[in-house]
Amino acid sequence: MGLELYLDLMSQPCRAVYIFAKKNGIPFQLRTVELLKGQHYTDSFAQINPLRKVPALKDGDFTLAESVAILLYLSRKYKTPDHWYPQDLQARARVDEFLSWQHTALRSCCSRAMWQKMMFPVVMRQPVPQETLLSTLAELDSCLQLLEDKFLRDQDFLTGPQISVADLMAITELMHPVSAGCQIFESRPKLAAWRRRVEAVVGEDLFREAHAVVLKAKDTPPLDPAMKEKFQHLMRLLLQ
Amino acid sequence: MGLELYLHLLSQPCRAIYIFAKKNGIPFQQRTVELLKGQHLSDAFAQVNPLKKVPALKDGDFILTESVAILLYLVRKYKVPDYWYPQDLQARARVDEYLAWQHTALRRNCLRALWHKVMFPVFLGEQVSSELLAATLAELDVTLQVLEDKFLQNKAFLVGPQISLADLVAITELMHPVGAGCQVFEGRPKLAAWRRRVEAAVGEDLFREAHEVILKVKDTPPADPTVKQKMMPRVLAMIQ
Numbered sequence: 001m002g003l004e005l006y007l008d009l010m011s012q013p014c015r016a017v018y019i020f021a022k023k024n025g026i027p028f029q030l031r032t033v034e035l036l037k038g039q040h041y042t043d044s045f046a047q048i049n050p051l052r053k054v055p056a057l058k059d060g061d062f063t064l065a066e067s068v069a070i071l072l073y074l075s076r077k078y079k080t081p082d083h084w085y086p087q088d089l090q091a092r093a094r095v096d097e098f099l100s101w102q103h104t105a106l107r108s109c110c111s112r113a114m115w116q117k118m119m120f121p122v123v124m125r126q127p128v129p130q131e132t133l134l135s136t137l138a139e140l141d142s143c144l145q146l147l148e149d150k151f152l153r154d155q156d157f158l159t160g161p162q163i164s165v166a167d168l169m170a171i172t173e174l175m176h177p178v179s180a181g182c183q184i185f186e187s188r189p190k191l192a193a194w195r196r197r198v199e200a201v202v203g204e205d206l207f208r209e210a211h212a213v214v215l216k217a218k219d220t221p222p223l224d225p226a227m228k229e230k231f232q233h234l235m236r237l238l239l240q
Numbered sequence: 241m242g243l244e245l246y247l248h249l250l251s252q253p254c255r256a257i258y259i260f261a262k263k264n265g266i267p268f269q270q271r272t273v274e275l276l277k278g279q280h281l282s283d284a285f286a287q288v289n290p291l292k293k294v295p296a297l298k299d300g301d302f303i304l305t306e307s308v309a310i311l312l313y314l315v316r317k318y319k320v321p322d323y324w325y326p327q328d329l330q331a332r333a334r335v336d337e338y339l340a341w342q343h344t345a346l347r348r349n350c351l352r353a354l355w356h357k358v359m360f361p362v363f364l365g366e367q368v369s370s371e372l373l374a375a376t377l378a379e380l381d382v383t384l385q386v387l388e389d390k391f392l393q394n395k396a397f398l399v400g401p402q403i404s405l406a407d408l409v410a411i412t413e414l415m416h417p418v419g420a421g422c423q424v425f426e427g428r429p430k431l432a433a434w435r436r437r438v439e440a441a442v443g444e445d446l447f448r449e450a451h452e453v454i455l456k457v458k459d460t461p462p463a464d465p466t467v468k469q470k471m472m473p474r475v476l477a478m479i480q
Binding site: 050051062064065066067068069072073076077089090092093096097099100101103104108146149150240 | 317
């Protein structure tokens, strides 16, 4: 069967895995799991990932969840160029540091910003209190400042002079609020320059391809009530 | 100067690092950061970690944050036994998978359980509604089931027949609600058996030493009002 990647390009970590696999010429079967149709809640998908989330990987009998684990697995199995996850002790530690930090920092505010600004009002037809949205956007702003000050600093890429999996994770996260209309690069020239460098290395066609779905997310037709019901738990978390 | 580890054993990730370093005979200077006195918010500590969090590592001029990154750095620099982070592609992926999942799952629930049950009322003098506490403990319960069903299953340790970083990170998390008086292991014989194996592998003296502080957490004196004021916004963000 070969390598199968269960992805929905609506999801930030899925985009990072997609770009990484494509950029490195890793052969895989794409298995699309449509999140907005609740396909991740099916029993058949639970066989692949009992955590009912994307991305997920299936390599023969071996299944794997968690985008960070998947990226590292792919980098090792397919012996991708060193810069993606450098051998150097300290350079690698910097990538690990970012990959760890992002779970509860960038991932959290980018998801909430996108959902509160766009997905809830437009797709779920659920209004979001203005204070909640403003508070989330303020958090996003602090997070972006941290991204610039602690990680990027005066480097070309987040963890050094070359692109790594950290940059892939970060850029795909930032495209989430971008798709909701947040002007995150316009007032941040340093971050905007970094974005251009990342896109150039990834390749503009691949970057565009990976982001086609999320950039059209605002045109998603409203969900029917039955589907909304399935998302209740998620909605509570995303409305914080 | 040698390796310095900025820790406080009140913190779950600090305990994991402490145990790992001690168990593997890694020489280090312990720099205790008194969290309950707000020492992590000082300008002096900000020189070490501008994110104002523990754990932090300083190795000469190299400073590193994020417990997962620190553990992996120590694994590589000090060439510890293979089982902690196995070379085998799939076994290593399983450890990565756990270390990624835990940030927003077990870490989050264990932290909330401790703060809602003990730290808010005892340390901060703030009441927590019984509904909120009940909801938090219910979420913890769900996560413990995932820990048993997806990760532990019928294995001796979380990712295989031997202890790994995943077990250290998990056990130190679970001691948080244990310290708060939650019945984590009672009624869960599989998890209790796993705990005994982890303690035996770590060594009971080292395990006890690492957990002395958290096991006395209910006796924490109330916070100084100035410290409380400084800590509140960060605590609220931390347990979100």
